[in-house]
Amino acid sequence: MKQVREPVRVKWIWPVLVAIILLGVPWYLPQGSIEPIILGFPYWAFISVVMTIALSFFLGYVILNWWSMESLLDEDSEKNRAGGGQK
Amino acid sequence: MNLPFIGWHGVIVIVAYALTILGSTLYLATRGVKRNSLSGFYLANKGLGPLLLFFTLFSTQYSGNTVIGYPANAYRIGFAWWQSVPYMVLVIAGYLLFAPRLYVVSKKYGFVTPSDWFDKRFNSKAVTLVATLLMTYGLLNYLLEQLVATGQAISGLTAGVIPYIYGVLFLLAMMLVYVSMGGLKAVAFADFINGVVILTGVLGFLFLAWTNFGSLSSATQNLVATAPQKVEVPPIQTSINWISMYILVGIGAAVYPQAIQRIYAADSEMTLKKSLLRMAWMPFLTTGIVFVIGIIGTQAFPGLSKMQSEQLVGMMANVIAGKSAFHYWFMMLVFCGVIAAIQSTTDSVVLTLSSVLSNDIYGKFIKPNADEAEKVRWGKIVGVILVFLLLLVAWKPPATLVEIFTLKFEVLIQVAPAFLLGLYWKGLSKTGVLLGMLSGAVLAGGLTFSGIKTLWGWHGGVLGLALNIVVSVIFSLLFPDKKEEQERAEQAYSWVVRD
Numbered sequence: 001m002k003q004v005r006e007p008v009r010v011k012w013i014w015p016v017l018v019a020i021i022l023l024g025v026p027w028y029l030p031q032g033s034i035e036p037i038i039l040g041f042p043y044w045a046f047i048s049v050v051m052t053i054a055l056s057f058f059l060g061y062v063i064l065n066w067w068s069m070e071s072l073l074d075e076d077s078e079k080n081r082a083g084g085g086q087k
Numbered sequence: 088m089n090l091p092f093i094g095w096h097g098v099i100v101i102v103a104y105a106l107t108i109l110g111s112t113l114y115l116a117t118r119g120v121k122r123n124s125l126s127g128f129y130l131a132n133k134g135l136g137p138l139l140l141f142f143t144l145f146s147t148q149y150s151g152n153t154v155i156g157y158p159a160n161a162y163r164i165g166f167a168w169w170q171s172v173p174y175m176v177l178v179i180a181g182y183l184l185f186a187p188r189l190y191v192v193s194k195k196y197g198f199v200t201p202s203d204w205f206d207k208r209f210n211s212k213a214v215t216l217v218a219t220l221l222m223t224y225g226l227l228n229y230l231l232e233q234l235v236a237t238g239q240a241i242s243g244l245t246a247g248v249i250p251y252i253y254g255v256l257f258l259l260a261m262m263l264v265y266v267s268m269g270g271l272k273a274v275a276f277a278d279f280i281n282g283v284v285i286l287t288g289v290l291g292f293l294f295l296a297w298t299n300f301g302s303l304s305s306a307t308q309n310l311v312a313t314a315p316q317k318v319e320v321p322p323i324q325t326s327i328n329w330i331s332m333y334i335l336v337g338i339g340a341a342v343y344p345q346a347i348q349r350i351y352a353a354d355s356e357m358t359l360k361k362s363l364l365r366m367a368w369m370p371f372l373t374t375g376i377v378f379v380i381g382i383i384g385t386q387a388f389p390g391l392s393k394m395q396s397e398q399l400v401g402m403m404a405n406v407i408a409g410k411s412a413f414h415y416w417f418m419m420l421v422f423c424g425v426i427a428a429i430q431s432t433t434d435s436v437v438l439t440l441s442s443v444l445s446n447d448i449y450g451k452f453i454k455p456n457a458d459e460a461e462k463v464r465w466g467k468i469v470g471v472i473l474v475f476l477l478l479l480v481a482w483k484p485p486a487t488l489v490e491i492f493t494l495k496f497e498v499l500i501q502v503a504p505a506f507l508l509g510l511y512w513k514g515l516s517k518t519g520v521l522l523g524m525l526s527g528a529v530l531a532g533g534l535t536f537s538g539i540k541t542l543w544g545w546h547g548g549v550l551g552l553a554l555n556i557v558v559s560v561i562f563s564l565l566f567p568d569k570k571e572e573q574e575r576a577e578q579a580y581s582w583v584v585r586d
Binding site for chain 1: 169308
């Protein structure tokens with residue numbers, strides 16, 4: 001049987017996700033500051049850009065490595081060859 | 088968006104573009120469509136492959152508002168509007184909360200609409216009815232917004248050569264033909280063409296804006312000198328608002344009925360995974376690009392009022408189009424991109440609305456024993472009637488686009504706990520989920536109607552969702568379902584849990 005993996009039941013994923021999300025919002029930086037400007041972005045927005053890229057990478061990693069449930073359907077249809085359960 | 092330079096050329100391009108979409112869709116995507124089957128018609132027989140699924144997810148999610156309204160937001164808000172990129176990425180995180188499980192459950196039980204899940208899980212007419220009505224209301228609002236956007240875009244883009252209502256009628260008629268002939272297969276195919284045009288238009292527009300009005304860096308330097316509040320670390324209230332937007336869009340857009348149907352329609356788990364993987368990067372190419380366009384616009388057209396800034400993209404396009412024949416015709420492509428973005432959202436909403444009418448309202452409440460062909464037919468006919476009724480409302484368009492955008496989320500997001508909790512916790516009871524949805528919708532709707540968009544930075548929809556979850560849990564504990572009902576509910580998903 002192929003291993004079944006479901007993202008919601010992998011506990012560590014969610015604190016990491018929340019950390020990436022919260023670091024991308026400038027609530028912890030001194031209000032009113034601008035400099036330095038990096039590639040046209042004020043530093044805090046640049047941090048947010050970097051964290052958004054990290055977010056996309058992380059979600060991609062989770063999708064590819066921690067999501068695999070379809071084998072359940074194969075097993076199920078093997079068990080109920082006659083039924084199938086489709087409408 | 089006013090492009091007075093276009094006029095009759097714009098009319099010709101619009102007609103040609105619409106006919107191209109209609110012709111190629113009818114020719115390539117209506118053969119073999121099972122029009123007598125709910126799943127065959129509304130879900131492309133659950134056989135969408137990676138390319139079409141990706142493009143239909145993409146084009147459906149990004150509407151005309153993304154292309155026209157978002158640069159205006161970046162113009163007004165400044166760098167804090169970067170939030171539009173992460174909040175679109177977070178839609179994928181929203182999917183990860185429920186889509187993996189819902190996908191296998193939907194395949195096993197042959198779901199067609201989101202309400203099928205409510206029916207299976209809660210086995211309560213009241214719960215299914217309230218969820219269906221909330222979704223119908225949200226979808227109608229959403230559709231109304233798209234119709235208004237279509238009319239404004241066409242009359243703006245053709246400088247009034249095509250009056251508002253004729254423009255909408257024309258595009259709508261084209262769309263209804265391919266939607267009713269090909270169902271989701273045709274919608275996904277049209278979304279593919281529209282998606283390519285949106286991406287080309289947006290990327291090309293950035294290049295031309297950058298070369299004509301100066302780079303992002305020079306716009307930023309200019310803002311530091313002229314409007315530093317748009318470049319500074321924003322106040323804490325804005326950060327809260329930012330996080331609130333993450334929840335509203337991240338969860339709201341993932342539980343859109345049309346988004347849920349796209350989960351059902353994937354031909355395999357791998358297809359769904361591949362499409363979502365790509366979707367996680369698309370915000371950079373769409374909301375990210377239009378964000379930069381909006382910031383560049385601050386240097387090109389400083390000092391615009393709120394209403395004037397809504398015309399920003401049109402103003403930029405006017406200047407660019409005047410440069411050469413190439414620029415002129417490229418702006419025509421951008422103009423098709425705007426129409427494409429609106430149309431690709433509208434067709435999906437129309438189809439989903441029709442599926443809710445046929446599978447849920449007719450098939451569950453009016454005539455449950457009707458055959459599928461009859462249900463599909465009913466959904467098509469009533470769908471068309473509703474669309475035309477909405478068109479009458481759309482004649483008097485409301486204020487700016489962005490304010491209507493949040494309104495639909497407020498209501499649609501209230502079905503989220505039934506998925507986020509209902510897929511994992513057998514204790515979520517009929518009473519709990521019903522009162523949760525109602526209280527959430529009342530709070531969110533009440534705040535919106537009383538003109539309070541946010542409280543301490545939190546959006547009405549998010550506050551409604553929070554209340555919804557609390558009420559769902561408390562009333563599920565106070566009024567649990569009977570033990571055998573809980574066991575039956577658990578059977579809907581317990582077979583996926585292997586520990």
